[in-house]
Amino acid sequence: MRDNDRPTPTARSTAADGTPQPGDVRPIGVFDSGVGGLTVARALMDLLPDERLTYVGDTAWGPYGPRPLDAVRERARSIVDWLASQDAKLVVAACNTATAAAFSQDPIATTVPVEGVVTPAVRTAVRATRTGEIGVIGTVGTIRSRAYEQAVAAASPEVRVHARACPDFVDFAERGRTTDPGVRAAATEALAPLRDAGVDTLILGCTHYPLLTGVIGHVMGPDVLLVSSAEETARRVFGRLVDEGLDARAPQHVPHRFVVSGDGAVFRGLASRFLGPRLADVGDAAAVMTTGLQLPEPVGGTA
Structure with a gap:
């Protein structure tokens, strides 16, 4: 399931005469069990102002901390798969529990690169x-x-x-x-x-x-x-995008996206604490926000 209005991705390259070519304009995917990952999103916005984010706040199923790690692992897999379907060029697991469960010692297989915290x-x-x-x-x-x-x-x-x-x-x-x-x-x-x-x-x-x-x-x-x-992960993502030729390299006139599995009003209210000066990025003029993201319930999903 892909957005028809998404720009066509073009990997950064250099022409034979050394002229830089357009960068990769696909979004960076970011996910967390709720709003905590917005500290990572804020750091990414600061360091990479030309990039656009697709942020998933899994508020209907979070917090992840008290849940079994195997269940968190499967939930993370579902979210990464969904972000991949939205053309994310890289996914940031902006949650320590999800990183520990799915991307540390025994990382899950994914079709898109994932950076943990x-x-x-x-x-x-x-x-x-x-x-x-x-x-x-x-x-x-x-x-x-x-x-x-x-x-x-x-x-x-x-x-x-x-x-x-x-x-x-x-x-x-x-x-x-x-x-x-x-x-x-x-x-x-x-x-x-x-x-x-x-x-x-x-x-x-x-x-x-x-x-x-x-x-x-x-x-x-x-x-x-x-x-x-949060800040160290944003620095790592900056370096990785540049080193791998995945950076956008020019301003994009498309909004950030915030997708929430639970109550959007609660998410928007809490976002003010986490985004601070970046609060405008979840405002109507600077972002698209949707609620009710449906993901498979992991087996053993309760604490």
């Missing part, structure tokens, strides 16, 4: 750490998968990882609670084991968490570097 953050953290003690915070599903420990071990076996599930942080981010005393107290308690472990680098292993960098940074202290999986 685990490896880019790990590469940056391993390069940055001075003491070899790295912390990771994420949802229960992400931490349970041990995807970050496995990725760090592959990148630098001598680095130690201290992982901590912080599920309350998702609720804080979606409710816009980022500075009040209750959030500060909860963050202090949740992050205490990582402070005690002496980590000098902390990976924000959930795409909701960049909204809480103020309180997380305050609790951890100025000597701890925070690594955002």
Whole structure:
């Protein structure tokens, strides 16, 4: 199922005389269990203003964190297949739980390249750490998968990882609670084991968490570097598109698309917290938004 009004994709190339040819104008697919992946979308919009996104917010089936990883894996497969049917040239799994379940140690087979959010953050953290003690915070599903420990071990076996599930942080981010005393107290308690472990680098292993960098940074202290999986993934996508000749290379006068499996009004309301200055990109003039995306229910889909 393809949009008839989509531009014809043309891979970047160079003519015999060295003249650059038009780039690849197909959209970048991005998906998440809901709104957290909008932090990745926002970073992509900032770094790649010529590109257009097709964003899937799986709000009818999310959050993924508490669900069985096998079920998340099958749901991710369905979403990637759908994005491929929409001519996505590359898909970003803008969800740590989905990345851990479907694109880390045993990646699913896909017909379109997929970039997850685990490896880019790990590469940056391993390069940055001075003491070899790295912390990771994420949802229960992400931490349970041990995807970050496995990725760090592959990148630098001598680095130690201290992982901590912080599920309350998702609720804080979606409710816009980022500075009040209750959030500060909860963050202090949740992050205490990582402070005690002496980590000098902390990976924000959930795409909701960049909204809480103020309180997380305050609790951890100025000597701890925070690594955002959202921002590092956007940088990785930038490099990959350029290196592989998949970048658009010129402004496109077509809107971003936001496709939601659940309630569009709820999604639009929460988007204001995650897109910030980019909120106009889900406005009528800058985006097309549709709701009710139908995807197969995975076997064992309940928690």
